[in-house]
Each structure stands twice: as C-alpha cells, then as structure tokens.
Amino acid sequence: MTATVHPIRPNREPAPSLQPLLNLVAGDMNEVNRCILERMQSPVSLIPALAGHLIAGGGKRMRPMLTLACARLLDYAGTRHHKLAACVEFIHTATLLHDDVVDGSGLRRGKETANLIYGNPATVLVGDFLFSRSFELMVEDGSLRVLKILSHASSTIAEGEVDQLTAAREIETTEDRYLDIISAKTAVLFAAACQIAAVVAERDDKTEAALESFGRNLGIAFQLVDDAIDYVSDADTMGKSIGDDFREGKVTLPVILAYQRASEEDRLFWRDAVSGRAAGDEELARAVELLKSSRAVDDTLARARHYGSRAIDALAHFPNGPARAALTETVEFAIARAY
Template sequence: MALVAEVGKEQKGQDRNGLEPLIALVAEDLQAVNRLIVTHMDSPVALIPQLAGHIVAAGGKRLRPMLTLASAKLCGYRGERHLGLAACVEFIHTATLLHDDVVDASDLRRGLATANAVWGNKPSVLVGDFLFSRAFQLMVTDGSLDVLRILSNASAVIAEGEVLQLMTANDISSDQSTYMEVVEAKTAALFAAACRVGAVVAEQPEAEELALERFGRDLGIAFQLVDDVLDYSALQAELGKSVGDDFRDGKITLPVVLAIQRGNDEERAFWRRCLEDQDHQDGDLEHAIALMQRHGTLEDAMAQARRYADSASAALDRFPKSATKTALQDIAGFCVDRAY
C-alpha cells in the first residue's frame, strides 16, 4: 500500500481550496446560473424537480459550468448568453451522471445515496432524458448554430463514449488507445465544449476557440486519469466513494491496462478472474493494488495526468495575462493534485 499512502500524503499537502480563485471570479455569474438551473428543473410532474434537485445538489463544485463562465470572461465577454450555456452544460453533465449511476448500479455519489438508489432506475433514466431535453431547449434559446453544433456534438460523443465503455468493460484485452478513446469521449468532450462556447459567445477568432477547446479537452483527460487513480486510493473515502468501485465493476482503466500489459501469465489470470469473470475473493482488491505498485502503473497514470494538465495550461498561452487566465491555469494543477 506504499503508493496509495504516498499519493494520499502528497494530495493532503496540497491546497484543498484550489478552486477558490476561480469561484471568486465567477461567483456572481454562478449564482445566476444556479437560479437558471432551479428554474429550468421545474415541472408540474413533481418527481422531476424532486429527483433532479437531488442529483444537482450532490453534483459537486459546478466545475464544467464555471469553465464556460471563466472562458467567456477570459475572452472579455460582457453579455449574458454565457449564463444559459453554463446551465446547459450542467444539465448535460447531470443527465450523464443519472444515466451513469444506473448503468453502474451505483448506490453512492459524493457521500449521498444516488437517485437510482432512492427512486429506482426507471425514474432516473427518464429524468436524465428530461435534463438532456432542457439542455437542448437552452441551446435553441441561445440562437447560435455554432453553439448548437458544439454542444450537440459533445452530447452525441458522450453517449458514444458511454457505449464504448460498456463494450470494453470486463474485457482485459482492451488497450490504452481504447481507454483514451473512452476518456476523450465520455469526459473530455464536455470539458472541451464548455470552454469553447465561452469563446463563441465572445465572438473570438477560431484560433482562440480552438485554444480554449484544447484547454478543456486536456483538462478533462487529466481530470479523468486522476479519478481512475483515486479509485485505488484511500482518498476515495473523502470523495464519498468506497475504494475499488471500478475494480468491482470490472472497469478497464489506465492503471489496470498497464498492470495487465506488464504482468505475467499468472497475473493476467488474476485480472481475468476478477474483471472478466467477476469472481471476487477476499483480498483481491489489495492484491490488485499491490500489482499496480509492483509495475508502477498508478505512478505512470499520474504522470500522464500531469502531462495533460501541463498541456492544458500551455493552451492558454495565446491569451493576455489576467486573473482569469491564472485561475484557469491553476485549475489544471488542482485537477491533478485535488483531494476530492
């Protein structure tokens, strides 16, 4: 367990308030976005706002909509279109969380019972569909075909990523390129779109749009890589999750892919039993972590996350120095060093 302890020690020494500069910069806009979210969750069908409110309340720091707000601010935007688009981004994200928890049969998210654990799978899927529909209503209200193209494409790519992950789950022959394809689709696509639309509403040149898109994509990849490492870390308790959820679900994440590739026949037989056959025995999780430590796969996954975070930060070099630029670049470091 040496590496798990080492990762924990490193992250606990980091500033847990790494999001605070960004939150402070977009605080007023974020309050307006939260009001929009509440308004657009409303429905005469009582279960919809009840269930949607539960998942939104447990949804974390609103990182994705904050990226939209900050990207618009970085580009000097002075209007209000970014507010509706930030709410749209959050609805897309929340809908995917509802569907994810059903697919994964999850009972806990950030320390709270998941919507499917409280209300069941059918209501969770249907309310997820409702939130996707609300997101598209917000896109149409904005009136920009560019915005509609960017966010609708991201929604389609996310769905493709979900299906690809389902196809590769419990398959130890999955390789790193397939894993990265899932990450880019399932996580990074929305980060990228959230950032790019900030440049679109500010009517920035395509070069600025693409720079913010690259920032968001690389940030999203770094974010997901760290999530996948944290699943084998004691820090999961602070995330409101139990250690080894991915392992028990048979998800083929980068630390696992590398351990399988670097392991011997006996080790691959272990991974096959646990991940493909779903035959779990006492001590399997501890043995899996030991194998990852033996082959340095958690360290290597973290190193890749840092490279993507550095790339995200560099993508903003073309923008002039500002507090917003600094806060966004700091977020890249936060996503790697976060303890929650």
C-alpha cells in the first residue's frame, strides 16, 4: 500500500487547536498530574518550590499527552502509561531548567525563569533531581524496552544540547547539522513519548516504528516553527522575548538560509551579528528584514509543513477514530502557531 502525504492546512477554519487532544486524554492526564505532584516532592523544600515554579508555569504538557493519546490510539486499557507520561514530563522539565541556565534566559512561558529567581546552581541541581525521578519511574515500570527507549532519548537530548552549544556563533553551520541538532535536542523526546505507548500496549515492531516516526517528525516540525517565530512573533505569544536566539548567537535554519542567500555585504552583517559583535536592537531589526526579504522564515515554515505532513502520514498505519483525529489536529496546531 502506497502511503499518502497529507497536506497541512495552516489557515483552515476554525484554527487547529490542542482541545481535541486535551479532551481525549483528560481523565488520564489527571492521573499523570497526580503522579507529577507526588514525585516532585522532597523534604528539601527548595526542590518542590523550584520544580513547581516551572511545572505550574502554564506549559502545554504536549509530550505526556502524546504518550496518553498514542496509548488510546492502540486501545490500551492498562495504567502503566500514567507513570511513563509523568516520566516524559520530568525529562522535558529537567532539560528546560538546564537550558535556561545555559542560555541565560530570563523569561519562559511569559514568566521569570527559575534560574533568575533561585539562581543557576539550584536550578541545575533540581534539574538533576527531576532526571533522577524520571529514571525511578522507568525502573518501576519494569520494561527493559521502555528503559532503553527513554534512557537513549535522555542521552541523545544531552548530546544535542552540547552540539548546539558548540555550533553557537558558527555562521557556517549547515542545514544538515542543524537538523541533526534539533532531531537530538527536541524530536527524540517526542518520538520516545509516542513509541513507548506501543511497548506498553504490547504491539509489534511495525506499530512501534510508526509511532516513533509520527513523534519524530512532529518534533522536528515543532522546533522548526519555534525557530521561525523567534523572529516574527512577540513575548505574549511566545512566552519569551523576540530575538532571544539572535542575541544568543544560535544559528537556526532561518539564519542559515538567509546567510546562504545574502550578498557579501549582508553576509558580513550576519558574521558580525552571530559572533556577538553587533547584536543589539538595531541589528535585530535588520536581521528580521533580511529574513523576510530572503524568504528564509517562509521557507523554514515550508519545511515545518513538510515534516508535519510526514507525521500525519505515519498515522495511516492506524484506523480512523477520535485518537487519530486528535493526533492529526495536534500536528496542524503545531504548524498553525506561526500564523
């Protein structure tokens, strides 16, 4: 059977939302939240205070919801996926805490970051605590396959973050390397969150591979959109300041494409900006104009739609129903954030 690539419709009416996904997993998500609150507790009061600052900060909880929705897609009737969804959220939260320290961020989801309030040392250590909690949950599940998938995802995320750090301020970074970085630091956890549902539901390798492909392609699309809207959105929409990537010297795909298409004069500008020699508000405004005139943002979003279509195509392995529809709309929502 030949797979069909499904088009993404960013301007469809009504706008895509996460509501179908939220509705689908609402009951299961209550159990996940209960587990999260229980496992973030500690007699060391700073740990739940700092972890709670981020966990209660208004995040979409998309990754654990994907675990729950994929389990629903497979008609799984057990409860193992509750702890594993909490595990996925702990991994994600730990990486956010560490990221904010590395990036020196002051704003996340529209609120002050934990490192700004509690300091870098405490933030790093609480991130380590959450990673440790996630591994406790993996071990409690008892599946070596689940442990392999999630532990591999954790180490790959760390590799991706280090690779991104070494690529910072390197204007000659290639598109292939950029895709390797976002596949590691973002897409691998999306993939693992979906894949483990097939393991707990005791499905075959083909089903596991289909869910892994769905999550991985959704994760790449999600990060591509994030990197595009860093230059064209605002703090209210994004929950962080516009141009954060620019000021931090992150060479994301919009910059890679704009640099490739630039005149020699504009390439000099990009080299100065990415190196940190000229990355103020005036330079940011010029960067935004160059990104628009070179269609670098448009083409980044086109690539996001491509990966989104691949994610939807991976769902062709499964029967139609509320779970498949909700997962499809989740992909469309991830793309529509840019419009």
